[in-house]
């Protein structure tokens with residue numbers, strides 16, 4: 098009998114795209130909405146049903162399950178050398194109220210499909226493989242976002258997370274107990290050798306470039322500010338143009354500068370004004386006070402600093418010209434998180450080897466991988482989603498892209514975990 102040598106067997110190894118797709122569609126039934134999306138808010142009865150289903154699939158694939166005190170789940174396939182830290186992948190299965198079928202769920206189920214594929218092929222890895230689901234990534238019902246991975250990475254404490262309440266006053270701790278997903282393990286007491294996360298891009302860049310795989314080099318840093326321009330309310334009729342202190346006109350110029358500032362810091366600079374309050378917001382009154390939000394993002398903390406300095410100097414100039422005070426107050430900041438070169442390269446090599454079109458990408462949205470990158474070498478794999486739309490019930494992804502991203506995950510994980518050779 099002729100047997101295929103191991104290197105060839107590994108090179109030819111592919112996931113079962115149909116099985117992965119079917120699992121995604123089955124999980125999407127739990128909390129399915131009329132418009133084809135999913136509403137499965139964290140720590141609800143539906144979240145429990147989702148966790149139960151993923152746990153059942155993990156057990157059927159021969160994996161063991163550990164739950165930690167914040168309800169993160171670790172599904173483990175042992176390796177030959179179980180003293181090695183596991184090569185981990187994961188994401189989240191909670192959704193936004195009008196969420197889609199793929200955001201998060203894809204990352205968890207792609208991990209399960211990797212294990213099913215290794216089982217089918219009878220391949221043993223040197224290091225164990227683990228699939229994680231992280232509690233409350235979305236932050237829709239309970240703040241902060243990326244709660245489970247954040248507690249795990251000690252970005253904030255377990256008690257802080259436990260005390261978070263929803264609009265009905267229910268706490269995270271109470272809801273974890275109620276659905277039976279409060280475990281014994283101390284969050285963070287769990288070694289990670291390296292971490293990969295597959296995710297839909299949630300933006301339009303891959304689709305626009307007709308690429309199948311985004312090799313994610315990092316996650317953009319974020320700076321949030323409140324900006325207040327103070328003028329003077331006055332009657333729109335009797336006040337001649339030269340004698341006005343129109344806060345909105347000055348604010349409008351500064352808002353355009355927020356966008357211009359992003360253009361001055363390419364290719365990843367982003368500048369957004371998403372929230373505006375005009376006082377007194379009356380048709381025939383010159384606006385006396387305008388408060389608006391500023392959201393600046395870029396690929397490194399140095400570039401975020403440069404954008405901060407840029408917008409402040411423009412504001413100072415506008416204030417001097419107009420004679421109106423402009424106040425810019427930082428609200429919150431998230432550092433940029435570059436991914437580890439070893440993991441980024443493993444993803445790029447896998448995409449190349451498998452013959453998928455690919456390009457380097459950055460993530461403009463936060464992901465659990467951001468916190469994992471503080472603990473271990475980490476990387477992400479993006480696939481396109483239709484029109485770049487996510488956090489929407491019409492969120493959609495192509496089966497062939499779902500399959501391709503999972504194949505890249507499989508080969509990147511195998512490279513990091515090592516395959517047993519006799």
Ligand SMILES: [Zn+2]
Pocket residue numbers: 189200201234296
């Ligand atoms: Zn997500």
